Amino acid sequence: MGRYVYLDNNGTTAMAAEVIDFIHQNDGLYGNASSMHSLGRDAAAGIDWARGMVARLVDAPAEGIYFTSGATESNNTVFAIFRDLIDEGSCRDRIVLSTVEHPASIETAKYLIGKGYRVDFAPVDHEGRLDLARLAELVGDDVCLVSVMVGNNESGTIQPVKEAAAIAHSHGAFFHTDATQAIGKIPVSVKDIGADYLSLSGHKFYGPKGIGVLYASPSAPMGPYIHGGHQEKGMRAGTYNNQAIYGIGKAAELAMANLQDEHDRLWAMREKLRKGILERIPDVIVNGAADAEHCLPGTLNVSFSGAEGESILLYLDMEGIEVSTGSACATGSLEPSYVLLAAGLDVELAHGSIRFSFGRYNTMEDVDYVLEKLPPIIEKIRDMSTRKVR
Amino acid sequence: MASSFMAQWVYTDVVKDHFMNPRNLWKEGEEFEADGIGEVGSLACGDQMRVGIKVRDGRIADLRWLTYGCASAIASTSMMSEMAIGMTLEEAYHLTPQMITEALGGLPEHKFHCSVLGDKALRAAIDDYLEKNGIENRLKGTTARMICECKGVTDHMIEELVKSGKVHDFEGLQALTGCCTVCGKCRDKIMEELNEQLHIYGK
Structure with a gap:
């Protein structure tokens, strides 16, 4: 394991x-x-x-x-x-x-x-x-x-x-x-x-x-x-x-005792993951607000074009990484995340959205591990996809 | 993580195997001269499949596929590819989603619609092959399922009307086919089929 x-x-x-x-x-x-x-x-x-x-x-x-x-x-x-x-x-x-x-x-x-x-x-x-x-x-x-x-x-x-x-x-x-x-x-x-x-x-x-x-x-x-x-x-x-x-x-x-520390730690992990993903994987869109003032510190929501969210989630799960997706397939409905669609995101990109949400027990090593496992998974799914992103 | 419970995986072991190790994938740069190509679904609806076939002596000699979709969609297409290779065109034309899901050991009910694209893409590829080679298509229509018996409306008719953009809703379908205007018993089945087709071909 x-x-x-x-x-x-x-x-x-x-x-x-x-x-x-x-x-x-x-x-x-x-x-x-x-x-x-x-x-x-x-x-x-x-x-x-x-x-x-x-x-x-x-x-x-x-x-x-x-x-x-x-x-x-x-x-x-x-x-x-x-x-x-x-x-x-x-x-x-x-x-x-x-x-x-x-x-x-x-x-x-x-x-x-x-x-x-x-x-x-x-x-x-x-x-x-x-x-x-x-x-x-x-x-x-x-x-x-x-x-x-x-x-x-x-x-x-x-x-x-x-x-x-x-x-x-x-x-x-x-x-x-x-x-x-x-x-x-x-x-x-x-x-x-x-x-x-x-x-x-x-x-x-x-x-x-x-x-x-x-x-x-x-x-x-x-x-x-x-x-x-x-x-x-x-x-x-x-x-x-x-x-x-x-x-x-x-x-x-x-929560009161740890608030500022917690905020800064979560934001640092989120930012490291965001930058790492953008450096390693092409055709990625970061959803939601971009700065610490307007975004909850532990939340990173990204869309991978040409890769469907449930597939990404399940491949990550095989590697021990637990995330959530805005894809319709994971919700049992035919429509993807209404939150992302309300912000004007393209339907396909909403199907390909993944939410990483950090908490108190995550570490920077967790981010390194995700950055090691995620790129080949996206590549594998994109290779299977009808839309080739190259 | 201490716990007393251990869940099964989301899907059956067969689905998991096909999802993790998809068969007959159309790899980037692979030399595969398809005799017929079929594509169904859309990226917007969350599922899209492309199937290419090679035909020798009236049989599917080889097949490659690409799928944008969830684990069920990927596993269904992979399983379909294994089942279809070696079949006569007629056998392949009559491959149903039920046969594919059965071979996968079942899919959760809300995932069943993810498995209906693989056989549709395969039929589209066979249609394409027959058309390209000027062979009369005697298969088309042979798989139709009657939905409105009073007016003789089949699932294929609904699919064609939605695909060609002539129908976007129930009222439009009713105006063109007269479905559900006599005994009215088919309404639920018509809605189910219509919603499925609207989902596959985009709204």
């Missing part, structure tokens, strides 16, 4: 050893955190601690932090809140989001469209960055919610969320941001952005899967989406997942 190089950290991350240890240290805290007895109160104290950590991580008041099963649930909840307000007869009955939001938002919006709700999509430029002028045209006084992500999971492009929030607020609309992909990579501040809502998932920054957060400003509308017990001020029912919550709290603590 050769080297194993995990470069799909935008998909999910490994739990940090510190997080696993911390969960084990507290595995005696199995009490129902809603119970009044000692074990219940101890469990609840741990949840309060974790809530405080996550609040600090996104620079938000702790009373606005609601634990959910993950960002998918958080995004769904935000759309459900405004669906209910529209149903109740609000004169603001339109929602605006960008074309490159995560499926957790895009599919929820499409569901609402199918039910007759009014939804508009704001386009992005060739780097996948939100077109603020078009957003400003699309947002009017009939809009209740604007949703734009902090950083894109596929292209890595960082969105002008502060400006987007200002546009939303200038029309009296609320602003939601999906920060899932940005957490632990760049500073994310609810206050700085001016976000009324924010979503995140624990497993994208070395915490456990199945736990996430919805931040809702105390002055923004909030409503229950999961009905049942009185957990989370009656806004999100279900017995607390103590250990997962302690885990996300620990992950938040680690």
Whole structure:
């Protein structure tokens, strides 16, 4: 067995050893955190601690932090809140989001469209960055919610969320941001952005899967989406997942401690890989934003003309290198990545796109290994292809 | 990496073998004077295949191929090449995606459409050979599958109409063929075939 190089950290991350240890240290805290007895109160104290950590991580008041099963649930909840307000007869009955939001938002919006709700999509430029002028045209006084992500999971492009929030607020609309992909990579501040809502998932920054957060400003509308017990001020029912919550709290603590170092390390590896690929392989296009200011540091999305993404992914997998692709073949649909197409990328190049996403446990040696294995794979696939790139 | 589970590979061992070691590949610079060449699919749809054949005494004497596509598409074309060499033109013309996927030990259901191009490219190469040599093509149409029985619309008719750009959607197909205007039972099958052809020949 050769080297194993995990470069799909935008998909999910490994739990940090510190997080696993911390969960084990507290595995005696199995009490129902809603119970009044000692074990219940101890469990609840741990949840309060974790809530405080996550609040600090996104620079938000702790009373606005609601634990959910993950960002998918958080995004769904935000759309459900405004669906209910529209149903109740609000004169603001339109929602605006960008074309490159995560499926957790895009599919929820499409569901609402199918039910007759009014939804508009704001386009992005060739780097996948939100077109603020078009957003400003699309947002009017009939809009209740604007949703734009902090950083894109596929292209890595960082969105002008502060400006987007200002546009939303200038029309009296609320602003939601999906920060899932940005957490632990760049500073994310609810206050700085001016976000009324924010979503995140624990497993994208070395915490456990199945736990996430919805931040809702105390002055923004909030409503229950999961009905049942009185957990989370009656806004999100279900017995607390103590250990997962302690885990996300620990992950938040680690993310804050390592943020700048983590950013610089990820960007250095990403840049070394980008330059190495461009030096060694002809006919490559780098997707998304090009500079550190506008791109998540660990994300490199490239398209290889004349080579299809699933084939590249599987050949890399044989060498122990794990990546993801925007090719239709890997998704089960017939269309390749909507995120890359929205940025105007040619369909063929979207089929040939590969996303390398670095994380805390990657090293420069990993980059060397990819640069050794990747060029012959692309050459082999291109030799097989109907389009000869020479 | 500690774990208690170990998954199978995405595809069968046969698919993996053909994907890793494709047979009868049309290598760069290789001397291969094809008697007939067929090309189907498009880069935009994510699958494109080109097949070249040599014909001796009414049989496929040799075959080379190129494929732009996923692992299923590559393995399907590779397997098709092994099956087709040695076949009579008629046998080769009737090679179906089902026969290829069976030989591969199966493909996941959503991957089945990746295997339909290999046999299409092969048929296109045989058509090309017959045309170039002025031989009457008695094979064309013999593989057609009836989809709308009321109006006699076959999969080949739909393929030809989409390929020639005369049909871009269901309404257009219905206007030209009258399909699905009598009993209406074929609608799902018509849509399935139409979507497949639109995918292969680009929208």
